[in-house]
Amino acid sequence: MPLATNYWQKLGLTNEEYATIAKRLERVPNELETALFAVMWSEHCGYKHSRRQLRKFPTTGPFVLQGPGENAGVLDIGDNQAIVMKIESHNHPSAIEPYQGAATGVGGILRDIFTMGARPIANLNSLRFGSLQVPRTKYLLAGCVAGIAGYGNCTGVPTIGGEVQFYDCYTGNPLVNAMAVGLLDWDMPLARGSAVGVGNPVLVVGSATGRDGIHGATFASVELTDTSEEDRPAVQVGDPFAEKLLIEACLEAIKTGFIVGIQDMGAAGLTSSACEMADRGGCGIEIDLDLVPRREKAMTPYELMLSESQERMLMVARKGTEGQVIRLFDRWGVKATVVGHVTADSQLRLLQQGQVIADVPASLLADAPVYTPAASRPTYLSKAQSFNPHTLPVPADLTELLGQLLESPNITSKWPVYEQYDHMVQTNTVVPPGADAAVIRIKGTKKAVAFTTDCNPLYCYLDPWTGAAAAVAEASRNLVCSGAKPMAITDCLNFGNPEKPEVFWQFSQCIDGMVSACRTLDIPVISGNVSFYNETNGAAVYPTPVVGMAGLITDLNRLTPMGFQEQGDLIVLLGETLPELGGTQYLKVVHGLEQGTPPTIDLGKECRLQSLILRAIEDGLVASAHDCSEGGLAVTIAEACFAGGHGATVFLLDHMENKAALLFGESQSRVVISVNERQLASLQRLAGAFEVPCQLIGRVSGQSLTIRVSSDPDISGQIVVDAPITELKSRYDQGLLKALA
Amino acid sequence: MKCGVVVFPGSNCDHDCLYALGQIPNATAAPVWHESTDLSGLDCVILPGGFSYGDYLRSGSLASHSPVMQAVRRFAASGGFVLGVCNGWQVLLEAGMLPGAMLPNRSLKFRCRYVTLRVDNVHTPFTTQYSEGQLIQLPIAHGEGNYWIDDAGLRRLQSNGQIVFTYADRDGTASSEANPNGSIANIAGICSPEGNILGMMPHPERAVESILGSVDGAAVFASVQAFTQCKSRVHHAIQGGTH
Amino acid sequence: MEFTAEVYVTLKPSILDPQGSAVGSTLSDLGYTEIHEVRVGKYLTLNFEAQDQERAQQQLNELCQRILSNPVIEDYRFKVVEVGR
Amino acid sequence: MEFTAEVYVTLKPSILDPQGSAVGSTLSDLGYTEIHEVRVGKYLTLNFEAQDQERAQQQLNELCQRILSNPVIEDYRFKVVEVGR
Numbered sequence A: 001m002p003l004a005t006n007y008w009q010k011l012g013l014t015n016e017e018y019a020t021i022a023k024r025l026e027r028v029p030n031e032l033e034t035a036l037f038a039v040m041w042s043e044h045c046g047y048k049h050s051r052r053q054l055r056k057f058p059t060t061g062p063f064v065l066q067g068p069g070e071n072a073g074v075l076d077i078g079d080n081q082a083i084v085m086k087i088e089s090h091n092h093p094s095a096i097e098p099y100q101g102a103a104t105g106v107g108g109i110l111r112d113i114f115t116m117g118a119r120p121i122a123n124l125n126s127l128r129f130g131s132l133q134v135p136r137t138k139y140l141l142a143g144c145v146a147g148i149a150g151y152g153n154c155t156g157v158p159t160i161g162g163e164v165q166f167y168d169c170y171t172g173n174p175l176v177n178a179m180a181v182g183l184l185d186w187d188m189p190l191a192r193g194s195a196v197g198v199g200n201p202v203l204v205v206g207s208a209t210g211r212d213g214i215h216g217a218t219f220a221s222v223e224l225t226d227t228s229e230e231d232r233p234a235v236q237v238g239d240p241f242a243e244k245l246l247i248e249a250c251l252e253a254i255k256t257g258f259i260v261g262i263q264d265m266g267a268a269g270l271t272s273s274a275c276e277m278a279d280r281g282g283c284g285i286e287i288d289l290d291l292v293p294r295r296e297k298a299m300t301p302y303e304l305m306l307s308e309s310q311e312r313m314l315m316v317a318r319k320g321t322e323g324q325v326i327r328l329f330d331r332w333g334v335k336a337t338v339v340g341h342v343t344a345d346s347q348l349r350l351l352q353q354g355q356v357i358a359d360v361p362a363s364l365l366a367d368a369p370v371y372t373p374a375a376s377r378p379t380y381l382s383k384a385q386s387f388n389p390h391t392l393p394v395p396a397d398l399t400e401l402l403g404q405l406l407e408s409p410n411i412t413s414k415w416p417v418y419e420q421y422d423h424m425v426q427t428n429t430v431v432p433p434g435a436d437a438a439v440i441r442i443k444g445t446k447k448a449v450a451f452t453t454d455c456n457p458l459y460c461y462l463d464p465w466t467g468a469a470a471a472v473a474e475a476s477r478n479l480v481c482s483g484a485k486p487m488a489i490t491d492c493l494n495f496g497n498p499e500k501p502e503v504f505w506q507f508s509q510c511i512d513g514m515v516s517a518c519r520t521l522d523i524p525v526i527s528g529n530v531s532f533y534n535e536t537n538g539a540a541v542y543p544t545p546v547v548g549m550a551g552l553i554t555d556l557n558r559l560t561p562m563g564f565q566e567q568g569d570l571i572v573l574l575g576e577t578l579p580e581l582g583g584t585q586y587l588k589v590v591h592g593l594e595q596g597t598p599p600t601i602d603l604g605k606e607c608r609l610q611s612l613i614l615r616a617i618e619d620g621l622v623a624s625a626h627d628c629s630e631g632g633l634a635v636t637i638a639e640a641c642f643a644g645g646h647g648a649t650v651f652l653l654d655h656m657e658n659k660a661a662l663l664f665g666e667s668q669s670r671v672v673i674s675v676n677e678r679q680l681a682s683l684q685r686l687a688g689a690f691e692v693p694c695q696l697i698g699r700v701s702g703q704s705l706t707i708r709v710s711s712d713p714d715i716s717g718q719i720v721v722d723a724p725i726t727e728l729k730s731r732y733d734q735g736l737l738k739a740l741a
Numbered sequence B: 001m002k003c004g005v006v007v008f009p010g011s012n013c014d015h016d017c018l019y020a021l022g023q024i025p026n027a028t029a030a031p032v033w034h035e036s037t038d039l040s041g042l043d044c045v046i047l048p049g050g051f052s053y054g055d056y057l058r059s060g061s062l063a064s065h066s067p068v069m070q071a072v073r074r075f076a077a078s079g080g081f082v083l084g085v086c087n088g089w090q091v092l093l094e095a096g097m098l099p100g101a102m103l104p105n106r107s108l109k110f111r112c113r114y115v116t117l118r119v120d121n122v123h124t125p126f127t128t129q130y131s132e133g134q135l136i137q138l139p140i141a142h143g144e145g146n147y148w149i150d151d152a153g154l155r156r157l158q159s160n161g162q163i164v165f166t167y168a169d170r171d172g173t174a175s176s177e178a179n180p181n182g183s184i185a186n187i188a189g190i191c192s193p194e195g196n197i198l199g200m201m202p203h204p205e206r207a208v209e210s211i212l213g214s215v216d217g218a219a220v221f222a223s224v225q226a227f228t229q230c231k232s233r234v235h236h237a238i239q240g241g242t243h
Numbered sequence C, D: 001m002e003f004t005a006e007v008y009v010t011l012k013p014s015i016l017d018p019q020g021s022a023v024g025s026t027l028s029d030l031g032y033t034e035i036h037e038v039r040v041g042k043y044l045t046l047n048f049e050a051q052d053q054e055r056a057q058q059q060l061n062e063l064c065q066r067i068l069s070n071p072v073i074e075d076y077r078f079k080v081v082e083v084g085r
């Protein structure tokens, strides 16, 4: 059958790209070869619009053993141990089939971890949904959470943290970002995704190949429109049981030393795994497609190469060991099959019935073009930023207002979500979900590692640079509050269509904001993922650069809780409250507005604050620490009360004539700590040395939260909040259930 | 005490059990592969939590047919101690080694959290270190822990004292609010009539160190350890007599 | 009129059935080697009220499509019978 | 000879069906008030080899009893058809 002219456009290649391929091949590619280029040069696999921007990130530092470029980043935590981490989006599949979409997202990110020879020790997930008034939102939330639970629980990896947020912009395009973490003993060289050693056998390991998710890679690179509901078979079903066996078998196989290279099959399946392994190793790979185990009859080479069937790996073994490798996998009930070998010529060569059906340089496939699209400042910004929230009336009953905020969807406790996750399996979770950061101890050592994911997309919408910098700062602050030194970031950048100048402007502003924060706080980026085309019928989601971060606690004695610990302890606010109400949850919940200039961030100030806290914790001065984020100071204090099971009496100096800004403003670089009375002087001295404002604001006492406000430190002022902790806590605990009812 | 922890394809609390047993003085533990049929030299066999065979078909059903279960059956019949935790209990039910069956949680959701349990029988080899009616905190983590048995069976469990753990309030009442999964009579764990087989949904192996939030699970393992020691002392005395 | 319905929900043939394949391979491990393929679906029974057979069919079809199955990955089939007939 | 079987596994009528009641209450929340009872069971299809129809029946019955259902809480029913008939 003659090929339609310009058939490559249907596969997603532009005329220029096709011409480039033909020129560099010095011949016209055949149809299969063209299809291989189309997936490898898709946005999803090729990072065409983001690669240049991503190069701005700092990627090295004292902890970094492996930065971006491998399947996951690797961090040195001493004693020949390392932490491996990576985050990835599964937004589009989850929009269509929430359970399987989210489940296979977890499966994929876990494979990136154990591919490196690391045992997965934790999952996190960062979720964003649309309006809870829309019934489908509840269905999507329930399905995604059940899918994450189903997969993580079955594989025996604890899900220890994450985020769930609700903004209308995500109604048609939810965000499901899954992060995984592994622990590696690196007494031997890291397992790497490269093909080396001419003549070494190449094996396909795991599930048989079916017609799942063909076009998955290109699908993720095209805006979702209403027609994609028809595009359905592009969703795959996950098999967490197969994954669990694959984990155990792969980790055992890597230990034998027989495995030269290993790579999971993610987007674009066999094509991308073979091409990336060959490219990294500087070798070629020859695959006989007739040998690839398949689930369905009459599969075409195109289908075999592009299938995104789950729970599969590509592996290069040392020549002569393949028999032992196959037996090892068989013991775990996992099929391993030799399908080809490593060649000297750096070509990806495919055979069928003895005939060569594709033969292209792997490096060319892996070398997608890089674009820098036009960028322009969105027109909505001036109007949104010039909105002045201080003229709005502040409700009289601030106790009730606090209750309303505590039960609002973005602030309320997410226990109905994380209760569905086995967060305790592996018996290392010393701080379970619910605190600023989750903490995993490392058995046999005094060490622990802390993790968090953070991003406030409303800030990013209202000021991308500031919002992205704040995301890095908040993640880091969350870790520091638990007593951990931040080590590195894995980021998941969720944006709209980058070919639109306004979206690309948001993207590059966010990158710049993150880069500044990374540099000031000295935290490199070691892995990540970009998800573009998060749009519904032309409207982009808020820019959402999710920051996943890992921190190290060298001595578990420094582990610091977020809740108040003892009656009589003093409550201290570190940092400064400014008259900032733009982009707050107060505006959203009370006035229904997503407007204003978001809180400013002074990275130097942030850095001093975080250094101070770490130092104070080290000096044993801090009984508890909790950072201020959504909902501001009043919510932060209330949460510290709930977590510790104590009440508090608080006195705030009102220097700005707006009680809403004082109590619910979201000024950055603030942390509420509690200290024993005897430590106050030392703390104040230390804060002075670090030039961090340090204000005594109250005392842990009783079982109620009482907040008094006065404009004069000598006048006892007016009680603005007064409620039993149990009452406030019950609203905080019931908020999500209520919203979902 | 020598324990064997069975590893089925899909078990995922096997390492946790081995680690927890390592925290118990005078206990040793080793994994037992699901294809193995040799349990000789063991005092106690533990069927750990997890998702054996993916929990496909019914939780525990496929695992209950694996070769090791033939051996476990013989081991129990000759008086060996068998502890099934979570998925392990589901396997014991499917194998018919304990009565009743497991249904999905009433909420149909997986639940992972601490619960309060009342210890109702302190005369089993697994519970001698608890006191009667003691309230303990252990984590649960399951999607199918809604235990069911018919009326006659329930009466038998009650009259034989086979109910070992019950979900309870802080004051010890087996209220419906305290029931996390819909289990009949708030049952959280039962034993065989002889007491040497125990099945329970909560995870004692997750509560043996204070840094994890509770040490209330340690007594399960310490009880078996003490019981085994006692048994072997009696055994020695008898053997000594025949010399 | 009172109707009773039986609904069969199955994974589309091209979709992986992890449960079916695990059951199938375990059955062969147990020595039932003559078993080639197993697929596991759902079987629902419903009792419901409708005006007549035609509307009953129609209602059930809507139910299957909207709630009882996920058309992205599943197919369904049903039978409706009037009770007492 | 190649046979294909359909197996229906249902909870015994005396046992409360958590899944069925959840589906039922979802349906009534969505306004399908005319629905009275929903029960959710399993529907398995198997392809297998047997010498003749009688043995096929017998083998399948054993399979159902031993593995495919749990007789404590479930009932089963099946149909066996020779393939190509």
Ligand SMILES: Nc1ncnc2c1ncn2[C@@H]1O[C@H](COP(=O)(O)OP(=O)(O)O)[C@@H](O)[C@H]1O
Pocket: A124, A125, A126, A127, A159, A160, A161, A162, A163, A164, A410, A411, A414, A417, A418, A432, A433, A434, A435, A436, A437, A438, A453, A454, A478, A629, A630
């Ligand atoms: N999807 C989720 N999975 C697991 N834990 C979650 C999830 N969403 C929220 N949490 C947990 O709930 C707590 C509060 O979340 P969040 O309000 O985002 O915290 P913070 O403002 O400190 O970043 C955290 O401990 C977080 O890990």
Ligand SMILES: [Mg+2]
Pocket: A435, A436, A478, A626, A627, A628, A629
């Ligand atoms: Mg926080």
